[in-house]
Amino acid sequence: MVLTDNMEAMIEASRVFANLTRQKAVRDYLSKKQIDRIMITMLDSGNREVVYISCGVLINFMVDEDKRPTLKAEGGIRKLIEVLRDFSRTDWELASLVCQILWNYSGKITSANNCFGEQESQELAELLSELLDKNSALNPSFQEDIDEDMLDFYEETWTDEFCPVAEQLHHRIVTHQSDLEPLDNPGNS
Template sequence: YKFLVTLLDSRHQNVCYFACGVLTNLTSERIGRILLKEEGTITRLVECLRDFGPSDWQLATVVCKALWNFNEDVNEAETVIGNEETNTLLDLLASFLDEQITEHCCWNVDLLEYQRTYWEVEFKPVAIKLLDKIHHHHSYLEPLPEPF
C-alpha cells in the first residue's frame, strides 16, 4: 500500500490517475480503507485533487470516487477524513463545482469543449454526491478539548 500512496506524490498526472484508480478499487473493501487510511492516503488524495483537479477532470473524478469509498460506512466525515482535510475538501469541491471554472481550466483550446463535457457528465455528478455526503456527516462544531 505504501507504494501506491507514494505514487500520489508524483508530479505526473497520469501516474496519479492510475494510482487513484487502483486505490478506488482497494477502498471498496473495509480492510483496504483501514490499511490505506493508516498510510495517509486521504491527505494525499486531497492534495492530488487540489493540485490537478481543474486541469484534469478525469483525475479529479477518480479521486472523488476513492474519497467516496473511504466514507462508505461513516457517520462523521471528520472521523475518516480528518477535520482539516474535510474543510479543505469542502472548499475544493465547492470551487470545482462552480461552472465558471470550466472556462479557465483548460490551457489547450482544442480540448476545451471536451473538458467542459467531461466536467458536466462525469465529474460534476460524482463531486455533488461526495459533497452532499460530507455535508450530511460534517459537524461544524469545534471539538471539545481533551480533559486533563
C-alpha cells in the same frame, strides 16, 4: 519492480495491479504485500500517468472495508486532496477518480471529521464547492493556449464524469460534518 527508478516499468506494473485488483482475493494478497501503501506513496510522484493509475488501483482497494484505514493511516486523504487541487482543472477524469476513491472510502461514514480528519474534511468540502462551481472550475485562466475543441472536452468531462461523483461526495461530507459525535442506539446496548 515497483520501487525502481524506471518510470515506464513502474507504470506498467501499476497498470497490471489496476486490472488484478478487481478481484477481492488479489486485493487481499496485494494488501499483505503492501501494494496499497505503495500506491498511496505514488500519489506524490507528480507524474500524471502514475497518479492516474495509482488512483485506479486505490478505487479497487477502497471497495473492501478492511483496507480503508490504510488510506488515512498512510496520509492518503491529504495526498488525494493535493491531487484534486493540483490536477483537477486540467484533468477532470483524474479528479473524478479521486472523488470515487473518497466516495468508496467513506461508505460507512458517521462523521466527516472522524472519517477524513477535521482539517481534511473542511478542505474537501470547500475545494469540492469550488470545483463544482462552473465559473470557477472552467475558468479559462487554467486552460491557456487550448483550442475550442479541448475546451468543449474539458466542459463535457467536468459535467459528465466529475460533477456526478463530486456532488454525491460533497453532499456526504457536508451532511456528516459536525463537531458532535453520533450516539449509540440505546436499543443496541
